Amino acid sequence: MAVSVFAPASIGNVTVGFDVLGLAVQPVDGSLLGDVVSVEASDSDRLDVIGNFANKLPSEPSDNIVWHCLQLFNQALAEQGHAIQLVRLTLDKKMPVGSGLGSSACSVVAALEALNAFYDKPFSPEQMLAMMGQMEAQISGSLHYDNVAPCYFGGLQLMIADPAIITRTLPSFDDCYFVMAYPGIEVSTKAAREVLPNEYSKADAIAFGQTLSGFVDACYRQDKQQAFGHFKDVLAEPYRESLLPGFVEAKAHLQSAGCLAVGISGSGPTLFAVTDDKTLADNAATWLQKNYLSTELGFVHVCKADTQGARCL
Ligand SMILES: Nc1ncnc2c1ncn2[C@@H]1O[C@H](COP(=O)(O)OP(=O)(O)OP(=O)(O)O)[C@@H](O)[C@H]1O
Numbered sequence: 001m002a003v004s005v006f007a008p009a010s011i012g013n014v015t016v017g018f019d020v021l022g023l024a025v026q027p028v029d030g031s032l033l034g035d036v037v038s039v040e041a042s043d044s045d046r047l048d049v050i051g052n053f054a055n056k057l058p059s060e061p062s063d064n065i066v067w068h069c070l071q072l073f074n075q076a077l078a079e080q081g082h083a084i085q086l087v088r089l090t091l092d093k094k095m096p097v098g099s100g101l102g103s104s105a106c107s108v109v110a111a112l113e114a115l116n117a118f119y120d121k122p123f124s125p126e127q128m129l130a131m132m133g134q135m136e137a138q139i140s141g142s143l144h145y146d147n148v149a150p151c152y153f154g155g156l157q158l159m160i161a162d163p164a165i166i167t168r169t170l171p172s173f174d175d176c177y178f179v180m181a182y183p184g185i186e187v188s189t190k191a192a193r194e195v196l197p198n199e200y201s202k203a204d205a206i207a208f209g210q211t212l213s214g215f216v217d218a219c220y221r222q223d224k225q226q227a228f229g230h231f232k233d234v235l236a237e238p239y240r241e242s243l244l245p246g247f248v249e250a251k252a253h254l255q256s257a258g259c260l261a262v263g264i265s266g267s268g269p270t271l272f273a274v275t276d277d278k279t280l281a282d283n284a285a286t287w288l289q290k291n292y293l294s295t296e297l298g299f300v301h302v303c304k305a306d307t308q309g310a311r312c313l
């Protein structure tokens with residue numbers, strides 16, 4: 001019998017936590033913003049790719065990260081002495097590539113979780129997350145968990161330096177809407193990391209620590225004023241703005257319209273705007289649809305935090 005797993009989109013960094021903060025999101029209209037991977041027994045290992053963004057992926061299945069997930073999973077099974085079965089994987093690629101929505105993380109998390117479910121969960125969540133991080137690092141050139149962790153566990157995740165823990169769930173702002181606008185152009189994570197400086201000033205280090213710790217404190221006290229009143233990224237946004245046509249203007253407009261915060265989702269080009277007012281969220285979505293999208297592939301979704309993470313369908 002086939003097992004199908006959905007893994008949701010996420011906002012990497014959440015502006016104040018470069019590489020260490022991530023939030024899973026789901027559209028309020030109930031549509032599935034994320035990838036689905038199905039696994040079923042077969043007489044040979046194979047990968048089929050379907051879905052709206054299938055044609056944006058490498059044409060060779062063996063170049064798809066889902067294929068690498070199968071190799072890694074089989075290797076881990078073998079190390080534990082499990083019998084390995086031949087499987088047919090199907091990736092429903094619903095997520096645009098290089099979008100800032102954690103597209104590769106969606107594929108990685110859906111693939112590994114579907115395989116774990118197919119085999120009746122031989123691996124613990126901690127072992128699974130470590131494998132997910134390894135796959136994400138392979139594709140983006142650096143080990144960061146801020147997409148795979150929220151995509152897998154759901155909610156708002158804070159990465160911890162302890163490798164035995166990796167991530168902790170923070171209380172999220174569940175009454176907030178996150179308006180996600182993907183303009184329809186591609187920005188590779190690798191390229192968006194290369195524009196960042198290798199060193200930062202003492203002032204930036206202090207500002208980063210203070211902003212992130214203030215945000216975490218505000219999450220525990222559910223204090224939106226504090227969380228979003230000082231919502232500033234000194235590490236990435238200033239250097240990445242120029243990669244995102246119209247971002248500066250859109251941010252200024254949305255802030256003056258009353259949004260609590262506006263930032264770059266992951267490494268962009270997706271922009272996210274935060275508000276606890278549904279009417280404002282809908283108006284922001286309409287404005288972004290008209291003014292931020294630059295190709296027919298672009299889209300806007302009004303989302304809330306996705307507290308479930310990866311799940312069997
Ligand atoms: N299943 C897959 N999903 C996404 N990208 C894949 C997949 N398989 C292979 N790739 C390749 O991996 C690279 C992913 O690049 P990148 O990390 O910039 O994208 P992303 O994960 O979509 O980014 P983001 O996290 O900003 O959404 C692309 O070159 C893409 O062709």
Ligand SMILES: N[C@@H](CCO)C(=O)O
Pocket residue numbers: 012013018019020100101102144146147189192193236265266267268
């Ligand atoms: N934290 C990563 C997320 C990539 O989506 C970055 O900003 O490069």
